[in-house]
Amino acid sequence: MKDTASNTIFGLAPWKWASMLILIYVFIAGWLVPLKPGIIKVTPEKAIAGESVVLEVTGYNSSYVSDTAQVRAWLRLTGDTVLLAQHVQVWDNRRLTATFYIPSVFPMRQEAYPLTLILDHDTDGTSVLPNAVFAVPAEIQNPAEMSLWFENKVERVHEKAGIQFPFRNILSETIRNTYFHVPMWFAMILLFAVSAWYSLRYYRKGDIDFDQKSVAFIKVGLLFGILGLVTGMLWAKNTWNAYWSWDVKQNMSAIALLIYAALMVMRSSVEDDMQKARLTAGYNMFAFALLIPLLFIIPRMTDSLHPGNGGNPALGGEDLDNTMRMVFYPAVIGFIMLGIWISQLVYRTEKLKRKLGS
Amino acid sequence: MKHLKVLFFVVLLAVAQTAQAEGVVTADFMSSIGKIYVVAGVCLVILIALFVYLYQLDRKISTLEKRFKNE
């Protein structure tokens, strides 16, 4: 834990410099890498089957003008049942209208048919808006129109080149929060784990130093936990529409914070130092062991809005592509290192205080 | 314990401020430009909280230094 003169750069351990550099990289890359083009809005939301519909599409980061003649649009019902737009008119870089004829019969029977809009052209590549339009069944059905569903396929699509973050419909730019909000939780859990580890060492050796270390890590872990909660609430308000939606993961994290806040309260109400250290070590190990099923097993058994719940893998799949990984992993490592750094400062301050006091 | 409380309060205040700003300015502010201000808010909250925490820590060390000089 101590910096010796031999392995420091300008008097600071190399890994601290590394954490700064990594976080600077994360902030720059996290903010400056653009988002892939996407579709924000489609009007009207409802279409009547058996009629033509003119969809007004609003794009994001898009450049429709550069391929005015080549923009193709599809409405997809499922898999291979797609409709090709009869006509696509580009107005400017962010607006176009696509004219579709929706057949009066559908391959399956439902109350309403959600249709996914797919756009493709050379410059922007493919962009998708799930459930862009809901088709309402027609009154008069013409079975001959069934073949319209199978005439076209989504084919010869373009891949957008370059380093860009994926565009997700509700998230849009807030996908960048992955690099700022999510590492808070990773840092919190790791700091609590380190603290439990020091408690275990206190349990074995009885050295008051380990107690001080474990408390420092708990304090900074609490800081990161509160930050994770607050930033999560801010993010949730603007994507899920509520600060608090009683989501499993939100609840579990709040409980984790309560547990450790209780530990701090307990510490402040004990006078004797040795007693305080022993109770802290015991409760800390007990709480951390119970935290593991709370944070890792129970959320996976419950449905949740969060990625990584209800059986979905947390990292990987749709939510995190390779470009995001290039920023996300450094972000996690950087924030964890920062957390350890701050915890060390807290510990060193407490140690000084103790030395002065005695 | 005291500085933890202060910190919590400050963070809470920050959130309340953002929440208010949202209500007062325009409902669309946070969701304009692809909701980029949400990311800005998150970064600001993190930075401000870390700075407030470091400020508290710095103050603590300063008082220790003073005591150290006196002894």
Next chain:
Amino acid sequence: MNRIWTLVATEARIELRERYALSGIILYVLSAAFIVFSIWRQLPPKEWGLTFWVIFLFCSLMAVLKTFGRESEGRYFYFYTLYHPLELFVAKALYNLVLLLFIFLVLWFTLSVMAGNQVLRFNWFFATGLMSSIGLSFLLTFITSIAIKTQQNASLTAVMGLPLMIPLLINILRLTAYATGTTPDDNPWNEFMMLSGIISLIVGLSLWLFPYLWRS
């Protein structure tokens, strides 16, 4: 083992001698159930289960709180020299287990009388009650043993214990939903295994850590 039983028996004898303690708990259960029921009036099965466990949780907190409070300082010292801390802990936890089971049955009876018995699968509900009594008695006995060493015993037990109960409570509520038939889920064994896993974790940890925390 014999020594533990003697301790449990002593514990029970003291409790029974001070009759107000036990009747106090029964009254607590009754009045809590009465208040909650008079607010709800009608309890559909789902709410019945939730209400049951909310009342049970607070009653158990209330009952376990005085586990270590009864003895005076001198008696502690006496216990400490006479018994191994583990014996002491197991005895207290077992006694609390019996107490919690008793509360469970009283509460079940009370709610059945007041709001009707909504339990369809008796065995499962009883098993849930038994498991939760085991888990809560060990957890709360452990937490009280920490809280007793601080200045604000009662509030700290609640503050430290309640958040730690949540993993137990989540699984208990799921099993209760199965027992009352309010979930489409047909296989409760998953939750049951999970619950027993958490309980064994609690029992193991508290047995490991209690002797360490007890000496002072």
